[in-house]
Amino acid sequence: MDILIFSTSVNNADQVQQVQPILTSVQAIQDWNFDLEDCDHILRVVSHDLPPRYIESLLNNAGFECAELAY
Template sequence: MIHVFKTSVKSEKQASMVGTFLNILLPYDSWNFDLEDKDRILRVETIDLLPDTVVTILNSQGFECDEL
């Protein structure tokens, strides 16, 4: 399943920082940011992750995140 999130991540550096946590949480799943989109989209492809977990991770790092 692919989950799509609107975020406040603005740079590759910030995406990399968040990516460190996502890689720990999602070692076998894939994710990517589209920072050129006005909503700074994060797409996560996973089988068993709850979307609230992604929101919590980004919020704990000081970013806004809402599932679309």
């Protein structure tokens, strides 16, 4: 199981609701959550063998910035 961490431009609950159907539709994602209080508006994704670029492209295509953070 992998935990991927991203900096995003998702900054409020309405925007989280916009991306919710996108993230929940990916079967390889077991869990996800946002930390909107963090200055990077962190998205954490728990998955099996999912490339970070895939998550970035999902959010980018929905109109949000998304970049993997090194940890």
